[in-house]
Amino acid sequence: MAQPNPLTTPPPGADTQVVPGHAEHTEAHSGAFPPFETSGFLAQLIWLALAFGLLYYLMDKIALPRIQSILHARAERLRADLDQAQAMKAEADAAGVAFETALRDAQGKARDIAQTTRNALAAEAETKRKALEEELNAKLAASEATIRTRTEAAMGNVRSIAGEAASAIVERLTGHAPDRASLDRALDATAH
Amino acid sequence: MAVTIDPIHQFELKPLVSLGHIGHQQLAFTQSALYMFAAVGVIALITIVATASRSIVPGRMQSLAEIFYEFIADTVHQATGDGGKRFMPLVFSLFMFVLILNLFGMIPYAFAVTSHLIITFGLAALVISTVVIFGVMKHGTHFFGLFVPSGVPKPLLAILVPIEVISFISRPISLSVRLFANMLAGHIAMKIFAFFVVQLLLAGAWSVLSPLPLFLTIALTALEFLVAALQAYVFATLTAIYLNDALHPGH
Numbered sequence: 001m002a003q004p005n006p007l008t009t010p011p012p013g014a015d016t017q018v019v020p021g022h023a024e025h026t027e028a029h030s031g032a033f034p035p036f037e038t039s040g041f042l043a044q045l046i047w048l049a050l051a052f053g054l055l056y057y058l059m060d061k062i063a064l065p066r067i068q069s070i071l072h073a074r075a076e077r078l079r080a081d082l083d084q085a086q087a088m089k090a091e092a093d094a095a096g097v098a099f100e101t102a103l104r105d106a107q108g109k110a111r112d113i114a115q116t117t118r119n120a121l122a123a124e125a126e127t128k129r130k131a132l133e134e135e136l137n138a139k140l141a142a143s144e145a146t147i148r149t150r151t152e153a154a155m156g157n158v159r160s161i162a163g164e165a166a167s168a169i170v171e172r173l174t175g176h177a178p179d180r181a182s183l184d185r186a187l188d189a190t191a192h
Numbered sequence: 193m194a195v196t197i198d199p200i201h202q203f204e205l206k207p208l209v210s211l212g213h214i215g216h217q218q219l220a221f222t223q224s225a226l227y228m229f230a231a232v233g234v235i236a237l238i239t240i241v242a243t244a245s246r247s248i249v250p251g252r253m254q255s256l257a258e259i260f261y262e263f264i265a266d267t268v269h270q271a272t273g274d275g276g277k278r279f280m281p282l283v284f285s286l287f288m289f290v291l292i293l294n295l296f297g298m299i300p301y302a303f304a305v306t307s308h309l310i311i312t313f314g315l316a317a318l319v320i321s322t323v324v325i326f327g328v329m330k331h332g333t334h335f336f337g338l339f340v341p342s343g344v345p346k347p348l349l350a351i352l353v354p355i356e357v358i359s360f361i362s363r364p365i366s367l368s369v370r371l372f373a374n375m376l377a378g379h380i381a382m383k384i385f386a387f388f389v390v391q392l393l394l395a396g397a398w399s400v401l402s403p404l405p406l407f408l409t410i411a412l413t414a415l416e417f418l419v420a421a422l423q424a425y426v427f428a429t430l431t432a433i434y435l436n437d438a439l440h441p442g443h
Contacts, residue, residue, distance in 0.1 A: 035203055035310075037205075039218045040217075040310075041217070042214070043218060044205075044224060044308060044310050044311060045310060045314050046219075047222070047229075048311055051231070051232050052228075052315070054232050055289055058232070058235075058239075059235075059239065059281045059284055059285045060281035063235075063240050064280060066240070066243050066246065067261045070243060070246050070247075070258065071261070071262070073246070073248065074248050
């Protein structure tokens, strides 16, 4: 193909035109600018239509639905996992709250029991103390009564002793015993 | 030694199997067609083979497919709202197709399919015809309200409606030319700067300067990777925005 490029002005229907842009380029290459060479347009458009049609079919029917389903499945999975995690967290929170409540209840109960026991013990001690006090009061009263009777008895004896002594003194001084009435009068007078 | 630069050669179509021709039109299975089917194969590998296991915890390739999917789904959702879901396969296919073809172009000695205007125009025409057909099917004549801005006094409409119509018609052109021109210019620039390295190396004492275009070529290569991805994104985003007009033609 050393002949000068026949493509410069391709005669319509010329046989030499079958191969535009031959492999080895001559130095005198001055053919039509290849992208503007119209003789290949129809074939290029046909191949483009076939190739792009095939691509569109593959994308529309296989690739895009598949990728979409993958993305959808992943989103679903993530959502499900997140939901599960959320549920578990809620469960854990509920357990924590339940524990807190139980703890608080137990503490309250323990405090109640301690309080009741303390009250019971205090009441018992109080009762015992009262009983003891009454007993002691009773003993004290009895003792006081005894003392009072003994004192009265002793006081009665003092009067008779004083009367006897006074009567003996008066008899010794006067020679005769004083009568009973004047003696009592004199004793009453001194007793006050 | 004469070294000539031919940055255009890389865009030539090479027929692998010739199938005859219809009049002026040559029918052949070219390397361009091979690259397109290879792109379909690579995309199928990423999005179908790698996702076959449907793992909940994705591997690398499945992750890649998912990232692309979510990225495009976000783009479509932002541009069109909830009604745009039905266009997801179209936008996703366009994005992946353009992206993989652009990246194929970055492989040394490979062919950049998207550097051919007819290919990008074919894709843009597909987008615009989808917009028009879907818009008319869904909204009937109301779809053409797209060209009539609301709340504008009547005399102004005489000026604005033609502007709107022209802007609508220019969409497939701008959509296709943007991608085509980016790829074409990028590949030509890379070729030219890479060629400077060779030329300087052959220029005697001047060869000490040859690292300069080399670094520039490396930088350009990085830039072209960015452009390859960015143009695919721009194509997909604009597609989604235009499709939004079909869904909601009210201005």
